[in-house]
Amino acid sequence: MPKLTKRFVEAIKPDTQKKLIYWDTELKGFGVIAQPSGRLTYCVQYRNINRIKKRLKIGVHGQLNTEEARTLAKQYLGEIAHGEDPATKKKENRDLPLIKILAQDYLDRYAAPRKRSRSIEEDKKLLNNIILPTIGNQQVRQISRRTIESLHLKLEKTPYQANRVLALLSKMFSLAIAWKWRDDNPVKGIERYQEEKRDRWLNREELGRFWKVLECYPNHFASIILKILLLTGSRKGEVLKATWDQFDLERGVWTKPAHLTKQKKREHLPLSEQVLKILYNLKKNNKNNVSYLFPGKTGEKPIRDIKDFWEKTIKEANLENVRIHDLRHTHASHLVSSGLSLSIVGKLLGHTQASTTQRYAHLADEPLRQAAELFGNKVEEFTLDSGPDNNIEKQ
Numbered sequence: 001m002p003k004l005t006k007r008f009v010e011a012i013k014p015d016t017q018k019k020l021i022y023w024d025t026e027l028k029g030f031g032v033i034a035q036p037s038g039r040l041t042y043c044v045q046y047r048n049i050n051r052i053k054k055r056l057k058i059g060v061h062g063q064l065n066t067e068e069a070r071t072l073a074k075q076y077l078g079e080i081a082h083g084e085d086p087a088t089k090k091k092e093n094r095d096l097p098l099i100k101i102l103a104q105d106y107l108d109r110y111a112a113p114r115k116r117s118r119s120i121e122e123d124k125k126l127l128n129n130i131i132l133p134t135i136g137n138q139q140v141r142q143i144s145r146r147t148i149e150s151l152h153l154k155l156e157k158t159p160y161q162a163n164r165v166l167a168l169l170s171k172m173f174s175l176a177i178a179w180k181w182r183d184d185n186p187v188k189g190i191e192r193y194q195e196e197k198r199d200r201w202l203n204r205e206e207l208g209r210f211w212k213v214l215e216c217y218p219n220h221f222a223s224i225i226l227k228i229l230l231l232t233g234s235r236k237g238e239v240l241k242a243t244w245d246q247f248d249l250e251r252g253v254w255t256k257p258a259h260l261t262k263q264k265k266r267e268h269l270p271l272s273e274q275v276l277k278i279l280y281n282l283k284k285n286n287k288n289n290v291s292y293l294f295p296g297k298t299g300e301k302p303i304r305d306i307k308d309f310w311e312k313t314i315k316e317a318n319l320e321n322v323r324i325h326d327l328r329h330t331h332a333s334h335l336v337s338s339g340l341s342l343s344i345v346g347k348l349l350g351h352t353q354a355s356t357t358q359r360y361a362h363l364a365d366e367p368l369r370q371a372a373e374l375f376g377n378k379v380e381e382f383t384l385d386s387g388p389d390n391n392i393e394k395q
Contacts, residue, residue, distance in 0.1 A: 004032055006066045014038045030073040032061070042069035044076045048085045056087040097181055099143065100136040103127050105179075106172045116262065118237065126168055130155070140176050145186040152190060159193030166190060200321060201330040209317040216316075219285075221294050222309035224278060229324065231275045233331030233349050235262065236324055240302050243291045244283065252276055256350070267350045 002008055004024040012022065014034045021043075024030040033041045040061035047053050058064075058072050076086045107127075111120050134151055135143060148169060155162035170187040177185060202210060210230075217223040228239050238260050246255050256267040271279070282293060292302040306324075314322050328349070335345050 004030065004066055004070070009040060009061055009066050012040065024070075027070060027073060027077070029077055030070060032069075033057075042066075042073070044073050044086075046077065046080045048080070048088070049083050054085070054087045056090065096139045096141050098136065099138055099140055100132055102140050102172050102176055102181070103132060103136070106175060110171070110175060114264065116237070122164075123168055126161075126165055130161075130165055131169065140173075141182045143173075143182075143186055145190065148186050149190055156193065160195050163192045163195060166192060199329075200323070200326045201333040202319070202322070202326070206317070206319055207330065207334075210313070210319060213313050213317045217309075220309065221303060222306035223313075224282060225294060225306055226310070226313065226324075226327065227278060228275060230327045230331060231272060231278075232269060233328050234269070235328065236306075240294060240304070240306075242293045242302075244286070244293065245291070247271075247279060249276060249279060249283070261350055263350060265350075269348065269350075 003026050004022065008022075009032055012020075012032070012034050014020065014036055016036050019036060020034040022032050022034070029045050031043050031045060033043055035041070042058040042061065042064070043055055044058060045053070045055045056076060058069050058076070061069075064072075079086055107120065107123065111123055115123070130151075135147060138147075148166070152162050152166055155165060166187055170185060173182070173185040173187055176182050211227075214223045214227055225236075225239055228234065229236065232239075232254070234256075238256055241260055242254075246257065247253075248255070252271045254269045254271055256269065258264050258266045261267050279293075288299060290299045292299070294303050295301070296303050310324055314320075332345050332349055335348070336342065
């Protein structure tokens with residue numbers, strides 16, 4: 001049997017009935033398999049540390065040439081000489097989980113028991129629209145930091161979305177580490193894009209116009225919902241899914257169950273007289289004792305959304321660039337600008353971290369300025385009250 005060369009390999013005539021194997025005379029274990037179809041595949045044959053005979057396919061002729069196959073064969077035979085088993089290793093690598101498997105496990109094992117349905121839907125959008133089409137079929141172990149950086153760079157024009165993708169991938173790879181699917185997190189250290197925090201809230205004039213419009217629809221569920229959102233600073237989902245058993249109207253407290261709050265913790269919110277008045281009227285009209293404050297047509301589920309009424313309201317109030325969630329910002333902003341401390345406002349909003357409430361810190365300037373001016377005015381009063389001091393020696 002001659003040395004395997006390009007000329008020799010390309011001159012092989014396949015047997016239409018069976019496969020043939022030609023072994024190289026110089027490199028023991030290096031060969032080429034000729035299939036009846038004419039396909040030529042380079043291989044290495046060896047015995048592992050347990051003396052079990054194995055054959056490892058290197059590649060197809062045409063996709064790599066004979067000398068490239070010989071070089072790879074030498075590398076594999078070198079590994080074998082050091083006690084490794086490349087065929088077993090290749091099979092293990094082939095069976096390693098893919099990113100799409102990690103994504104599904106993330107949703108089933110981590111997100112489903114812990115996250116709100118809305119957050120899960122947002123995760124699914126990022127996975128289905130961005131992550132899986134790009135790297136879904138790649139192995140979890142093989143993903144590099146450069147791959148993640150490239151994905152992040154493609155989303156440069158949408159920085160908020162780009163950063164959410166990084167956050168999602170970081171969590172997924174943290175789980176992969178815990179599950180022994182890889183040893184490190186390739187997202188770690190990648191710099192996030194600068195995000196401009198939305199800072200929209202209704203000023204006094206806008207707030208007046210908005211409330212007047214709501215007053216035009218005193219019995220409309222959506223109007224009542226918007227009033228409660230504004231007066232309590234609560235999230236839309238918390239109000240829409242609220243049930244009467246969460247409210248103690250005598251004590252004036254709304255106990256939000258953990259499954260409705262963003263932080264997955266039960267919250268106790270004191271209610272103002274204005275909110276209690278709305279709730280008493282609402283309960284008085286609950287003739288069928290439905291459990292939801294704002295039931296749908298059947299009464300078995302709450303109403304799903306108030307988008308149409310919201311758009312009608314802001315149009316009539318002549319408001320621009322306002323979202324329903326901005327009512328929460330409006331509630332917090334007016335409290336802070338009125339002199340209430342950030343810690344108190346944070347508790348009312350259900351914030352677990354002070355940094356979340358810190359976005360309203362700049363609104364505390366006015367009370368501070370008033371306090372500074374108060375002392376300045378006091379100094380002036382003291383000066384006027386004391387009169388001219390004739391005992392001061394003139395220089």
